[in-house]
Amino acid sequence: MISHDSKIIIVGAGVFGLSTALWLARAGYKNISVFDRCAFDVNYYNPLDGCDGASADINKIFRTGYGTEQEYQALAIAAREIWLAWNQEIKESSPSELPPGITPEDKVLDLCGNFFLAEGPELRVFYKDSLSSMEKTAPESRALQFVKGNIEDEERLRKIDPRWVKTFHALDGINDNNTNGFFDIQGGVTLADKACTYARFLCEKAGVKFVLGSPQGKLQSLIVEQVGSEKKVTGITTADGQSHQADIVIVACGGWTATVIPEAHRTVETTAGTLMFIDVPKTRKDIWDKFNSKNFPAWSYRRGEGDETSRYYQGGGFPITRQGRLKFGFRGRKFTNFQNHPTAPNLRVSTPRTKYTEDTINTVPLYGLKLVKEVIGKAFPELAEFGFTDTRLCWYTDSIDNNFVIDYVPGYTDSLFICSGGSGHGFKFLPILGKHVKNQLERVPDQFTHLWKWRAAEHDKECNGLEQGESGPREMSKIQMAERKESQPPQGSTAQHCPTG
Numbered sequence: 001m002i003s004h005d006s007k008i009i010i011v012g013a014g015v016f017g018l019s020t021a022l023w024l025a026r027a028g029y030k031n032i033s034v035f036d037r038c039a040f041d042v043n044y045y046n047p048l049d050g051c052d053g054a055s056a057d058i059n060k061i062f063r064t065g066y067g068t069e070q071e072y073q074a075l076a077i078a079a080r081e082i083w084l085a086w087n088q089e090i091k092e093s094s095p096s097e098l099p100p101g102i103t104p105e106d107k108v109l110d111l112c113g114n115f116f117l118a119e120g121p122e123l124r125v126f127y128k129d130s131l132s133s134m135e136k137t138a139p140e141s142r143a144l145q146f147v148k149g150n151i152e153d154e155e156r157l158r159k160i161d162p163r164w165v166k167t168f169h170a171l172d173g174i175n176d177n178n179t180n181g182f183f184d185i186q187g188g189v190t191l192a193d194k195a196c197t198y199a200r201f202l203c204e205k206a207g208v209k210f211v212l213g214s215p216q217g218k219l220q221s222l223i224v225e226q227v228g229s230e231k232k233v234t235g236i237t238t239a240d241g242q243s244h245q246a247d248i249v250i251v252a253c254g255g256w257t258a259t260v261i262p263e264a265h266r267t268v269e270t271t272a273g274t275l276m277f278i279d280v281p282k283t284r285k286d287i288w289d290k291f292n293s294k295n296f297p298a299w300s301y302r303r304g305e306g307d308e309t310s311r312y313y314q315g316g317g318f319p320i321t322r323q324g325r326l327k328f329g330f331r332g333r334k335f336t337n338f339q340n341h342p343t344a345p346n347l348r349v350s351t352p353r354t355k356y357t358e359d360t361i362n363t364v365p366l367y368g369l370k371l372v373k374e375v376i377g378k379a380f381p382e383l384a385e386f387g388f389t390d391t392r393l394c395w396y397t398d399s400i401d402n403n404f405v406i407d408y409v410p411g412y413t414d415s416l417f418i419c420s421g422g423s424g425h426g427f428k429f430l431p432i433l434g435k436h437v438k439n440q441l442e443r444v445p446d447q448f449t450h451l452w453k454w455r456a457a458e459h460d461k462e463c464n465g466l467e468q469g470e471s472g473p474r475e476m477s478k479i480q481m482a483e484r485k486e487s488q489p490p491q492g493s494t495a496q497h498c499p500t501g
């Protein structure tokens, strides 16, 4: 049984590891060490500086709408309070009280609003559910959501602040305005790298120790002993040859989780999301203004259903960053990359491949890139001349049902704990996730215990793609990657030349 004196090792200093460490330390756990192979104390979670975890990013969507999933909806609303408190703490600090990488001008959550759009005039079921669920359980939050094309809602928005009305129409160009959806002004974007830097700083203040960078922070293997019929993890070895003793090891390795815990290979699977960037030149003040978060929301747009029709689209974009970077994401189809497991013989697991892995990659699948280019070429013709200036594969950690996986790994006498399965929606919970991770560690049942329990994909059953394995259609070796020229502006540099249809 875990106690305040237990020696706890957390592997992974992304959102899941940080939030766990923070809540445990603040609750009185005295002996927590977090290991990560990335030198976050030097690069501050900058995705252009050697960090390739999902959390190391410039921005992520913060939303509260969750369809009928009221547990996550309530968790997001609770997280929002802490996000705003962090904004306030940062603002009220003097520069010397803040960690390097953060200044009093920084925010970790920017409430620029979220726009959720789908094709056609009829409000999509997921959006209807999100709105009615909010109406039932959090009417004060529902009052901050506005249905596209609803005149009364537009008036309501104008009364709150006339500047929102412009934002309400900032996405009318998508699909020639043949869209339905809603706008939510309690949402926005988290400034992901700043947020992780700040959370890590709060962890250190609460007494958490960090071992960062390679080789000293890189887990080589778990130290496993056999105790009767059960196994027990007694610590980890790191790539510098050291071993570190622990009473409990919490694995929060994001996309790399199954490479550390082989038993998790049908519980979580890493898949690649497609990100594309446009770096807007300083001279284009018109574009900087248009996409400024004061005028422009984070948006997502869906077209078609499911994965198998070749035209299915689910993508979105963000306001411009302070550095002038526009980010677009595509998650209509996610891709696997099966490799030999580093420690378990005869096991193949999907494994992240990035700019910074040994088998380096600096492009994205053509499939998503083409669809995104088509949507933004029509919606924002002024961007067509730039092409994409950069791309990134960003690795999800999908569970079989998109619920997180936060539980003891069976068969290890409560010495090994998995804290993962972010499934593309974990970032927004950075300030609060650890509160409920702590419950699972202490075996205090809460509303998430049944959702986050250890579980695995079954053969012959649809399990969010995890049932497909290496022979499935989304394995990266089978798909066409974009070549440099496909990221470039279309010939003639006008929107009309973007592929349409």
Ligand SMILES: Cc1cc2nc3c(=O)[nH]c(=O)nc-3n(C[C@H](O)[C@H](O)[C@H](O)COP(=O)(O)OP(=O)(O)OC[C@H]3O[C@@H](n4cnc5c(N)ncnc54)[C@H](O)[C@@H]3O)c2cc1C
Binding pocket: 011, 012, 013, 014, 015, 016, 017, 035, 036, 037, 038, 052, 053, 054, 055, 056, 059, 060, 061, 062, 217, 218, 219, 220, 252, 253, 254, 255, 256, 273, 274, 275, 329, 394, 395, 396, 397, 419, 420, 421, 422, 423, 424, 425, 426, 427, 428, 429
């Ligand atoms: C493309 C994309 C878009 C997303 N968009 C959103 C969004 O808009 N809103 C939202 O709320 N969520 C979003 N998410 C989800 C969110 O980013 C994740 O749920 C969250 O960041 C996962 O955090 P993590 O700590 O589990 O993993 P990670 O951030 O990947 O952290 C894992 C850490 O483990 C470390 N590690 C791995 N192996 C080892 C080892 N052997 N030794 C030491 N350290 C190791 C890595 O270096 C890394 O730092 C998105 C995810 C993706 C991929």
Ligand SMILES: *[C@@H]1O[C@H](CO)[C@@H](O)[C@H](O)[C@H]1NC(C)=O
Binding pocket: 007, 030, 031, 245
């Ligand atoms: C943490 O645990 C280690 C190993 O048991 C021990 O050597 C160390 O003194 C502990 N530190 C604290 C602060 O309790």
Ligand SMILES: *[C@@H]1O[C@H](CO)[C@@H](O)[C@H](O)[C@H]1NC(C)=O
Binding pocket: 148, 149, 150, 169, 172, 177, 179
């Ligand atoms: C787009 O459609 C909405 C209704 O959904 C309407 O209010 C708006 O004026 C339209 N915008 C343009 C530019 O036609």
